[in-house]
Amino acid sequence: MNVRPSGVPRRATISDVAREAGTGKTSVSRFLNGETNVLSAELRSRIETAIKRLDYRPNQMARGLKRGRNRLIGMLVADITNPYTVEVLRGVEAACHALGLMPLVCNAANELEMERRYVQLMTTYRVEGVIVNALGVSEETLQPIHAEGTPAVLVDRTVEGVAADMVGLDNDAAVRLGMQHLFEQGFDDICFVVQPYERISSRRLREAAFRDALAQAKHGSSAGASGGQAIMGRTIVADLVDTQEMNRAYAEIDAHLANATAKGRKRVALFAANGPVALSLALHLHARYGVHWQEHAALIAIDDSEWAELVGVTTIRQPTYAIGYRAVEFLHERIEGATDPVREAMLPGELIARASTGPV
Numbered sequence: 162m163n164v165r166p167s168g169v170p171r172r173a174t175i176s177d178v179a180r181e182a183g184t185g186k187t188s189v190s191r192f193l194n195g196e197t198n199v200l201s202a203e204l205r206s207r208i209e210t211a212i213k214r215l216d217y218r219p220n221q222m223a224r225g226l227k228r229g230r231n232r233l234i235g236m237l238v239a240d241i242t243n244p245y246t247v248e249v250l251r252g253v254e255a256a257c258h259a260l261g262l263m264p265l266v267c268n269a270a271n272e273l274e275m276e277r278r279y280v281q282l283m284t285t286y287r288v289e290g291v292i293v294n295a296l297g298v299s300e301e302t303l304q305p306i307h308a309e310g311t312p313a314v315l316v317d318r319t320v321e322g323v324a325a326d327m328v329g330l331d332n333d334a335a336v337r338l339g340m341q342h343l344f345e346q347g348f349d350d351i352c353f354v355v356q357p358y359e360r361i362s363s364r365r366l367r368e369a370a371f372r373d374a375l376a377q378a379k380h381g382s383s384a385g386a387s388g389g390q391a392i393m394g395r396t397i398v399a400d401l402v403d404t405q406e407m408n409r410a411y412a413e414i415d416a417h418l419a420n421a422t423a424k425g426r427k428r429v430a431l432f433a434a435n436g437p438v439a440l441s442l443a444l445h446l447h448a449r450y451g452v453h454w455q456e457h458a459a460l461i462a463i464d465d466s467e468w469a470e471l472v473g474v475t476t477i478r479q480p481t482y483a484i485g486y487r488a489v490e491f492l493h494e495r496i497e498g499a500t501d502p503v504r505e506a507m508l509p510g511e512l513i514a515r516a517s518t519g520p521v
Contacts, residue, residue: 252485312495336370436464
């Protein structure tokens with residue numbers, strides 16, 4: 162039995178509003194549901210006055226369930242500590258507020274088993290739709306949602322076998338924007354540093370765009386590239402959750418920087434595929450070279466984290482707020498019955514040039 166704490170006033174009910182307004186609960190319900198055309202102006206005024214006087218707040222969950230709707234949407238995220246995720250959530254929250262939805266945020270903490278468990282949890286809550294930005298979520302993992310006929314929108318990455326709307330960064334254009342900047346700054350030796358990318362579509366697209374931009378530059382089709390010296394480039398995989406693999410990646414980077422210095426080449430540019438990779442690189446370079454680490458290597462990254470501005474790192478800023486907002490809009494349209502073919506909204510990044518890629 163629920164007992165209300167002493168001193169806490171009882172919340173007004175629809176019956177209280179009806180009694181205060183001198184009408185029936187049906188009229189109040191119609192007023193709350195927007196069916197004001199069937200009510201007289203005088204009755205609408207009485208109901209509105211009663212609601213204000215009693216500070217009546219409708220139980221939206223109960224109203225929704227009565228209609229078979231609860232206005233609850235699920236959002237499955239890989240890592241809620243990632244600044245990218247935090248910024249996307251800001252857009253999600255704003256869109257939910259505007260559209261009358263309530264987000265249920267589930268943080269999988271980069272664990273595949275947690276992703277599966279949260280998907281099951283969301284089905285028990287009967288969410289009306291799901292937004293997915295998870296690490297290794299698969300068609301099998303999302304099967305309980307599809308079995309319920311629940312619409313889903315993917316953020317940042319596709320899922321093989323899942324036909325769903327997707328919202329994210331235009332990865333190809335973002336990488337090319339960064340590469341063009343490096344070429345214009347005279348860099349001719351570029352290492353693209355990325356987490357394991359076989360299972361993550363956005364990482365695959367970024368790595369492929371890097372190789373393609375590099376190939377075009379080598380064939381002289383990228384304006385402003387290098388001053389006559391051969392352009393070099395390589396991909397280095399950095400597994401942030403495997404200490405042994407990260408040490409291997411650091412050793413590969415250190416050896417590459419030392420070799421470039423020995424051969425009298427210009428600074429090597431390190432292109433980080435996202436913010437967490439960029440932070441890991443910056444910390445390693447600072448530990449190895451000290452506060453003047455940017456004299457030894459240039460750094461550019463996709464994701465414009467706050468720390469990047471603090472230390473002057475060039476970035477490709479993602480439209481994270483817009484990504485979150487658009488994802489909710491897509492989902493809301495599906496919830497309301499949209500049957501268009503699967504859609505993609507690939508939003509452009511913005512180059513934020515700072516000292517890390519400038520002259521030293």
